[in-house]
Amino acid sequence: MEALVQPGMVSDMPSDTRNDIDHGSVEKDYFINRGGLRFAGVHLIVDLWGATRLDDPDHIDAVLREGALAAGATILHGHFHHFSPNGGVSGVLVLAESHISIHTWPERDYAAIDIFMCGECDPAKAIPAIKKGFQPERVQLAEHKRGLIG
Secondary structure, eight states, rough: OOOOTTTOBBOOOOGGGOOOOOOOOSSSOEEEETEEEEESSEEEEEEEOOOOOOTTHHHHHHHHHHHHHHHOEEEEEEEEEEEETTEEEEEEEEEEEEEEEEEEEETTEEEEEEEETTTOOOOGGHHHHHHHHHSEEEEEEEEEEEEEOO
């Protein structure tokens, strides 16, 4: 599946063209109901250790885009900054459903990734693409429910 915009470009797609918007008289609520809880979204904190290709912003962009699409997200914009040749990368994909961000330390083979998504998206579905793309020796994962109502 192709991304909606190219790396580093702003989407020209207006927000009202997204498929998940209900154009009826009742406004859709993007909060999640799961296991008797109601919350805004799931925030995954992902630490990759022994990871590869952490100094390549184009590769990082492609991997995170693949993960976002696998999770069912709508990519609005991406920006990735390479600090120097062979240096770390910091970047973000802005999603209609929130964001995926990354900060890398290639000298330590380490990456810190945040994945926050609301609505019908499942951020856990991004993890296989991230593992495939960075080939980490070890992954630490924490999950936090944001906007918990109860």
